[in-house]
Amino acid sequence: MSEQDKKIDAAIRTYLRKQPTEPLPRDYDAYVDQQIWSAKQKVRHRKKCLRIAFYVGIVCLTAMSGLGVYAAAGYVQTRMQNMSEIEKDEYFDEVQTSEANRDHFSRELTENEKDRMAQLKIQYENEGRFPIDKVVRVDSEKDIVANRVCFEAGKSIFYLPEGEMSDEDLLEIIDFYYARDYSLANINPSRQPTRPYLKDERRRKLQKNARAGIERIFLVNLAEAKCSYTIGCYEDVRNKEITMIAFSFKTAEMQYDITLDVDTGKIYNIYDMNQNITDALEDVEVSDEKFDEVEKSAKDIVERCVQDESVHADSVMYELDESGRKIKGGMAEYCYDIGDGIVASKMDMKNDKCIALNYYTYQEFENMLNSMPELQQKFWK
Incomplete structure (x- = not known):
């Protein structure tokens, strides 16, 4: 990074520190659970239009306060803005069609995986360390790919490799959540539910x-x-x-x-x-x-x-x-x-x-x- 870029980043950081913010939990598992819980539990088992209306509202608040300086001004923001409308629509449709009230993992993360995920999340935001590939989408458990992180949207479940996950696997999960949050916060207005009038x-x-x-x-x-x-x-x-x-x-x-x-x-x-x-x-x-x-x-x-x-x-x-x-x-x-x-x-x-x-x-x-x-x-x- 050039000296000029460093000065620009420093100015951005100074500006953002003055803005109202909400710190994220340090534990990434906690962050994930908190966001999915806040977004989905509020509209649990309601019709899809209300599910999306609240989910988009919650994610908008998250996007303004929870992604950090570089997420708002550098590496992550650039990556998210390069997503196509088709990709964003896919995330939107997955949330709309899922009947699960929150995301699940096929097994519990090990303590080592939790610690590494927390460190990788910092590198993802501050150093632009992104995965080479993406989480594999599958229609059912029988379609999972061995030794890969797979996601079944209908049940909102991540099928994890049986052995210890690699850094690439963990980065794919982190990237999935950031991409989904960004997609819901930036979905085409024509796809968002109409806001009712209230005196x-x-x-x-x-x-x-x-x-x-x-x-x-x-x-x-x-x-x-x-x-x-x-x-x-x-x-x-x-x-x-x-x-x-x-x-x-x-x-x-x-x-x-x-x-x-x-x-x-x-x-x-x-x-x-x-x-x-x-x-x-x-x-x-x-x-x-x-x-x-x-x-x-x-x-x-x-x-x-x-x-x-x-x-x-x-x-x-x-x-x-x-x-x-x-x-x-x-x-x-x-x-x-x-x-x-x-x-x-x-x-x-x-x-x-x-x-x-x-x-x-x-x-x-x-x-x-x-x-x-x-x-x-x-x-x-």
Whole structure:
């Protein structure tokens, strides 16, 4: 790099440091899970137009704050801008057609792979170290290519080589996520869902109720929080069109995201974005004592959400690791029947904290269970 280029880069870095930013988690696995969770969970099992509307909104925020100086001004940005419209459309279509609520790996990454991926991500951004090839797209598991990283869009699953992955393999995964994020943030406007009209008076009322709901449920003060929002439509299981609005309340210390029905004001989901995602990804030993302990906190959260102290736990859902002795990712959803549907409190089992609240109609809940056969379900008496 010439001295002139170095001066230009230094000026860009100085400018960007003054802009509002959101640091990424240091662990790349945490970053991946956080972005997919934030984008897909919010529209889980909804119609595709709402899925894309929120996904694009989330990715736009990520693109502005999370890709780093060189990603915004140098190596990565140049690489992303060289993508063709066909490539970007492919990523868009994969998200639109996938029925999975998040990405999965066919096996867990080793500690060595996690450490190397974190280092390679830094080199990817700051040194322009890119993969020679790309992740192989396949239609099903029977089509996977030996000793290559393959991706099945329909299930959002990465099939990984059985042995330790090479740097090239890891770089292909990193490149896949950056390319997908960029594609969704820069998709042709004609392919993006139409944003419904909402009067300011109604939006302000919903915003006030959303803020009050978060404060009541999580016992926080958001008086100084800045607020942004995204609007989208979907058809429910009865083919009724519903307009939803997603608010994000953010201060220097905290962030909460919430989605409501525009017409009824009903809360559909809330996300505590302040949780240590790295901790939440740690597997936790399965035990009845642990389930009972965390259920008390989950119940308190749900009672404050629905403002009814008579709720009781119906079941808890979780995924086991390969050993069958630990809760994968340390997360479980405590489910409560509230009369017109199910409220599920997603709990970080290690820290006994609520990460998210989701409301499902009975049909949506059944569909979710059918689409995720890997889930275990423990019922309370």
